Amino acid sequence: MRIFADENMPLVQPFFAQFGDVSLFNGRTVAAAQLAEADILLVRSVTQVNAELLNNCPQLRFVGTATIGMDHIDQPYLAQRNIGFASAPGCNAQSVVEYVLSSLWYLADKYQWQLTEKTIGVVGVGNIGRRLVNALQALNISVLQCDPLRAQQEADFAHTDFATLCRQADIISFHTPLISNGPFATRHLLNATTLPQLKPECALINASRGAVIDNQALLNELRCVEQRRPVVLDVWEQEPDILTALLPYVDIATAHIAGHSVEGKARGTEMLYQRCCELFGQPVKQQLGQLLAVPAMEKLQISADFGLPDVQNLARLLYDVRRDDAILRHYLQRNGFDWLRKSYPARREFSSLQLCGKVIPGYLPQLGFSLAQ
Numbered sequence: 001m002r003i004f005a006d007e008n009m010p011l012v013q014p015f016f017a018q019f020g021d022v023s024l025f026n027g028r029t030v031a032a033a034q035l036a037e038a039d040i041l042l043v044r045s046v047t048q049v050n051a052e053l054l055n056n057c058p059q060l061r062f063v064g065t066a067t068i069g070m071d072h073i074d075q076p077y078l079a080q081r082n083i084g085f086a087s088a089p090g091c092n093a094q095s096v097v098e099y100v101l102s103s104l105w106y107l108a109d110k111y112q113w114q115l116t117e118k119t120i121g122v123v124g125v126g127n128i129g130r131r132l133v134n135a136l137q138a139l140n141i142s143v144l145q146c147d148p149l150r151a152q153q154e155a156d157f158a159h160t161d162f163a164t165l166c167r168q169a170d171i172i173s174f175h176t177p178l179i180s181n182g183p184f185a186t187r188h189l190l191n192a193t194t195l196p197q198l199k200p201e202c203a204l205i206n207a208s209r210g211a212v213i214d215n216q217a218l219l220n221e222l223r224c225v226e227q228r229r230p231v232v233l234d235v236w237e238q239e240p241d242i243l244t245a246l247l248p249y250v251d252i253a254t255a256h257i258a259g260h261s262v263e264g265k266a267r268g269t270e271m272l273y274q275r276c277c278e279l280f281g282q283p284v285k286q287q288l289g290q291l292l293a294v295p296a297m298e299k300l301q302i303s304a305d306f307g308l309p310d311v312q313n314l315a316r317l318l319y320d321v322r323r324d325d326a327i328l329r330h331y332l333q334r335n336g337f338d339w340l341r342k343s344y345p346a347r348r349e350f351s352s353l354q355l356c357g358k359v360i361p362g363y364l365p366q367l368g369f370s371l372a373q
């Protein structure tokens with residue numbers, strides 16, 4: 001079989017060599033002619049998978065995206081051609097949560113907030129939102145959850161409608177898919193009409209998809225008001241050609257890397273591998289645990305005095321979002337958005353650090369840290 005994979009997908013060779021020859025392509029520029037011989041196509045979020053891309057690959061049997069988001073995939077087209085499809089649900093959910101936590105701690109330092117006095121609105125409470133809510137509750141932070149689809153399906157889900165959440169939240173973090181039509185559309189959920197409904201000082205974090213916030217409307221607002229709301233943007237409309245005029249007005253600006261932990265990206269590849277083993281009746285020979293590099297920091301001793309205020313320092317050992325903001329501001333003009341993403345420095349998840357100690361507070365595993373065996 002011929003496997004064609006995005007060059008930014010880690011560990012494709014060790015996982016997929018058992019299926020045949022692996023060829024790599026640039027996910028942003030790949031064209032139909034390059035994929036003519038593909039049996040398996042593996043993409044990330046930057047490749048639009050549709051009739052135009054696939055009209056020339058008659059033997060294609062499977063398309064996988066090593067991402068959570070699927071807005072770049074024309075699924076009805078794949079179904080119509082009877083091409084198998086899989087995404088990687090939840091693969092980098094923890095990575096996004098760690099990004100949001102780091103952003104919150106940064107904003108708290110900058111504006112001298114007590115996060116325990118703030119109410120955080122989480123919009124979209126699926127794999128990422130659910131983990132985030134759990135982490136925030138572990139940190140004693142009040143949460144409002146907005147997810148109308150879950151509200152319809154789960155009688156005991158504590159749902160706050162979007163309009164109420166906009167009025168009440170001190171900080172809003174978006175974790176919805178990008179949906180363009182229908183009753184639950186999320187494209188421009190925050191726009192020129194809904195932005196003024198927020199508290200003037202309400203902080204915004206978007207690590208979902210850029211178009212969930214109307215970027216021009218946000219810029220118009222940030223330009224006009226004297227007391228600007230704090231804003232963290234990982235995702236942007238029209239990536240890679242983002243609205244750079246926003247940069248001076250946002251507190252943290254990153255290049256769609258919230259999900260780019262080493263574990264998050266590699267899990268995406270592994271999930272597609274497992275799916276292909278199932279689909280093509282092959283044994284699962286490779287395990288992620290054996291392929292991941294050993295982390296630079298493996299174990300850490302926690303003393304009996306460790307308390308909630310120490311969590312921020314512990315987390316910073318592994319990730320500090322200021323690094324990624326600085327990289328974007330320094331290199332965007334010179335090297336471009338996609339270069340920032342391709343050359344992203346390694347970031348390990350909380351779980352890579354095993355905590356030792358006689359008593360490990362329960363909120364540490366709740367945040368994603370692992371306990372030494």
Ligand SMILES: NC(=O)C1=CN([C@@H]2O[C@H](COP(=O)(O)OP(=O)(O)OC[C@H]3O[C@@H](n4cnc5c(N)ncnc54)[C@H](O)[C@@H]3O)[C@@H](O)[C@H]2O)C=CC1
Binds near residue numbers: 069070126128149
């Ligand atoms: N910045 C980054 O690097 C990453 C971004 N993402 C984005 O985050 C999104 C969410 O990821 P997951 O939580 O894993 O997806 P998920 O599918 O597990 O959860 C999404 C939740 O949003 C809810 N939802 C749908 N429409 C909504 C609406 N109008 N209002 C409120 N809630 C709504 C759904 O009911 C669902 O519970 C992905 O679709 C992707 O676009 C995902 C991974 C990395």
Ligand SMILES: O=C(O)C(=O)[C@H](O)COP(=O)(O)O
Binds near residue numbers: 044046066070
């Ligand atoms: O999983 C998703 O959805 C994401 O947004 C990815 O983390 C984005 O990564 P790329 O596929 O664009 O590298």
